[in-house]
Amino acid sequence: MTENDISSLDELVKNKELVILHADKGGAVVVMDWNCYDNEAHRQLGDARYYNKMPLDPTPVFSAQIRDFLDSAVDNGIITSQTLKHLTITDPARQSIYFLPKIHKDLLHPPGRPIVSDLQKSKQLEQANLLLNSSVYLETQFAQAEMKAANLSRDRTYLQMQLKQAEMTINDLTQKQSDLQVQLQTAQQDITQLNSKLQGKCCPVGWESLSPNCYYFATSSENWFNAQTRCKDLSSDLVVIKGAEEQEFIKNRKKRGWAYWIGLTDTEVENTWKWVDGSLCSSSSDGTV
Incomplete structure (x- = not known):
């Protein structure tokens, strides 16, 4: 890019009468008149079927409730103090809404697709949504639980196979024991008969x-x-x-x-x-x- 191109783009970005956004579909870059964009935003936000204006920002109340819940989790040994520190968002970002122009529906006056943003940039840090860290933590815990459940399921299947093999072995041994008992009884009968036949024929030498x-x-x-x-x-x-x-x-x-x-x-x-x-x-x- 030439210096003139860079200068033109810089002036375009700084122009407050324009809005530069990605199109809702297709990946195109859309340059809109600010008034058109602002009118579409007010049109949608003014629709009482979907939006209501709140008298106060509920973020501090939600933040206090979440902190009480996390403190209770520490007291009950569910999470550690270090985890509490990681999950606590001290300066949560306020969510903002913007609209991606649907130029595939109307090229001149495109309706907007509302997008709620969880992050906003500050001068020194990226402020996180109030529940971002907690959501990531729970997602990790769920993934680990699913992995443990899968391992337990495999172990259960293996143990069931081992149990079935043990039952087959026990049945086989039981049958063998029964067969040996029959053989023992037969041998005892043979010994008894042999003793009867040998009775009186096994005297010591000289008798x-x-x-x-x-x-x-x-x-x-x-x-x-x-x-x-x-x-x-x-x-x-x-x-x-x-x-x-x-x-x-x-x-x-x-x-x-x-x-x-x-x-x-x-x-x-x-x-x-x-x-x-x-x-x-x-x-x-x-x-x-």
């Missing part, structure tokens, strides 16, 4: 069996008492004959020339014979002692 008992035929005891003592040393006792089969079994295993002590005695009352288990001795019809 002989007649189900369900084991018998040891000793030849070294000199008297009945020594024989009983030796039996007890072997965790046993002298035999108590309870039937013909058992009596025949013992008789058949008696070695020639040897005698064996049995569990029959009259040590308590002479000629009153008792077995070592305390039962009385009596003859039976099958010839058993």
Whole structure:
């Protein structure tokens, strides 16, 4: 730009009879007669359907109410004193209104689109709207809350998946436990059957069996008492004959020339014979002692 161009623009800006604004649409720059612009502004502001003139500026009242609310937030531990200092606007800007010409509707006498400005320039600083910092703070808090909520939602989904997997694992383990219990019962039944089959067949070395008992035929005891003592040393006792089969079994295993002590005695009352288990001795019809 030449010096003449710059000088012309400077004079144009300083001309109080003109208004230079952006068009409402299209990005064009509009130079309007001040009176036309002022008439359009009064026309709109005079429409009681949309605008009412206030007797006083409500900004100081609003400012006091907001400060009381913020002080209460500090007292209740919601915000810190440092945050209070940041949110407090000590010299709030008064909002102003201006109108962007709608030249796409009327080129010569364009209606205006009302715009309310939140900021105004002072000589040394840009004064902020009363709620600007609070709005930015709340927007930040909401964004953080939304992020936490999203994280919690993801965590919830993950935990639900983990819970479902745990439930499946528990069900699987429960089924396995049930199967093992069946197998254990079967094994116990097999052991019981095997024990029944092996009953009387698992006597110690040197003993002989007649189900369900084991018998040891000793030849070294000199008297009945020594024989009983030796039996007890072997965790046993002298035999108590309870039937013909058992009596025949013992008789058949008696070695020639040897005698064996049995569990029959009259040590308590002479000629009153008792077995070592305390039962009385009596003859039976099958010839058993």
